[in-house]
Amino acid sequence: MNFKAILAAVAATAVMSGPVSAQDKSDWPESFTVGTASQGGTYFAYGSGWANYMAEKLGISGGAEITGGPMQNMALVHTGDLNFGLTTLGPARESMEGKSPLAPGMKMDNVCAMFPMYQTPFSITALSGSGIKTIDDIPDGATIGFGPAGSTSDTYFPKMMDTLGVKYERRNGSWSDLAGQLQDGLIDVVAFAAGIPIPAVSQLEVQTDINIIGMNEAQLKKVTDAFPVAAFTIPKTTYKSLEQPSQVVSMWNFAVANCDVSDDLVYQMVKLTMEHNDKMMSIHKAARSSVPENYSKNNVLPWHPGAARWFNENGYEIPADRIHP
Incomplete structure (x- = not known):
């Protein structure tokens, strides 16, 4: 094939590929x-x-x-x-x-x-001044923020708390709003379920002292046996407030x-x-x-x-x- 024929073939290919590309995008919103x-x-x-x-x-x-x-x-x-x-x-x-x-x-x-x-790890945050360092420390009747109504946290975390024997009052709201309520002492705990690092938690630990609370082995077993979750480790480097890795559960x-x-x-x-x-x-x-x-x-x-x-x-x-x- 001579040079002109090659050019003609290339041009023909280009012409043919144009409409295909345009057609591929014709049903795009x-x-x-x-x-x-x-x-x-x-x-x-x-x-x-x-x-x-x-x-x-x-x-x-x-x-x-x-x-x-x-x-x-x-x-x-x-x-x-x-x-x-x-x-x-x-x-x-x-x-x-x-x-x-x-x-x-x-x-x-x-x-x-x-x-x-x-x-999505399921983790709990409380103010350091509350004295809540473990799930067992959450007092009966504590107000817990579970995130927006219908969220992953709101769907599963209350059931997990029930399984672990925690007695609580339920509060819904956006993560940033619940973090503000925690900081202002209006609620006792926020039960976060979100990818890490969670922006609201990172912001909280800049503004105040917090405890990021995980689960012990017995709690992990109860929760993983009852729900479609798996054990997950939040690395120590995720938050400044963590002194060691935190053992929790997660969902994809x-x-x-x-x-x-x-x-x-x-x-x-x-x-x-x-x-x-x-x-x-x-x-x-x-x-x-x-x-x-x-x-x-x-x-x-x-x-x-x-x-x-x-x-x-x-x-x-x-x-x-x-x-x-």
Whole structure:
């Protein structure tokens, strides 16, 4: 083939590839929104940073929405009110089975997994001056802040406290609001469930002396036997207030999409997220676990076809029966 023929072939290829690219984007939304949770929590920091990153790289408008957290995100993504959201696998399972307190009986089965985020540790924070250093020190009738209504913490932490024999008064609110109430002496304890470091806890320990409370071996066994959680160690370096690693329990989080969102858009989003962990780490340190190897932690949600395409292309096998049709 002579030089002119080569040029003609290259030009023909370029012409052919243009419409394919345009067609791939024809079903993309003009903008997108990611359901996160309350301000002061890891979901909001992680989700808003990820939305900005996607919008910048993909050239479409996108942002985060403050929500009640995983349960509400499942509902909003299922109905299509939001394109994307962040959820924890425990609330995701309850929502898919029609057991969400937000919509009892509605099986939220139009929500698909995109990529693994991180583990949510369940940890307790109290003011040092309270004298509460262990779970057994929490006095009967103590007021405990469990985060936004319907959040992962609000869904599971009260049940965990019941299992451990703690008698308490329940308080809901955003993490930043509950941290302020703790500092002002209006509540006794905040039961946090969020990726670490939790912004509200980091801010608290700058402003006052706090105790970050873990579980002993007997408490760990009771909780892991009763709930879909696993033992987790909060490293000593996570917070200045920790004098040693803290033993707690945790639950996995995944980013999700409405199953009808463009396959190509989800593919591009997963590619940008999974292939650039350094960028994700700059958004939030919890993203150290936002790596493709952790795709196997999802044993609840069907995979979005666009996400499954990226994982299967890169050697992380997702069988056909785990992919949304």
